[in-house]
Amino acid sequence: MPLKLPTDLGGLTGVRLMELTIQFQTEIDRITDQLARARTVREAGSFEETASTAGPPRPFDRDWYRKAVGARKHYIRDIQRIQVEQSRRKKEGNDTFERRFVEAARRRLTADAFQGIMEEAADAARPSSFS
Numbered sequence: 001m002p003l004k005l006p007t008d009l010g011g012l013t014g015v016r017l018m019e020l021t022i023q024f025q026t027e028i029d030r031i032t033d034q035l036a037r038a039r040t041v042r043e044a045g046s047f048e049e050t051a052s053t054a055g056p057p058r059p060f061d062r063d064w065y066r067k068a069v070g071a072r073k074h075y076i077r078d079i080q081r082i083q084v085e086q087s088r089r090k091k092e093g094n095d096t097f098e099r100r101f102v103e104a105a106r107r108r109l110t111a112d113a114f115q116g117i118m119e120e121a122a123d124a125a126r127p128s129s130f131s
Helices: 014-044 062-108 111-125
Strands: none
Touching: 014 062, 062 111
16 A cells, blocks of 8 residues: 655654654665566566466566656655655754744843844854955
8 A cells, every 4th residue: 555645744743754754765665676676677588477477477567667666756755745844843943942042142141242242143144255
């Protein structure tokens, strides 16, 4: 049964996102292995006879190959969506920390000291021009 990515990633915990990433990566690895074996069989020109066919050798199935490549791409895109959500959460957490740090600094420092640090930080953040 194919894996499905939930539509609301924001409602999932960080641990659940990591579990999904591992599941999707496992599927990608499994599909990649199957594709490699299929390419090897095709390039060797030999066709494996399986117990389920119990007849003449089965030729290379181009439709299966196309679907497998598509499924692998789909899982890769799902992992990318999870990574975007994880990055969004990390940035949101960093923004929260920075905001709280500035608020705490504003309360604890004198107005002149705080303003001096803010100006120094603003100067450091500006891109320098090489003349």
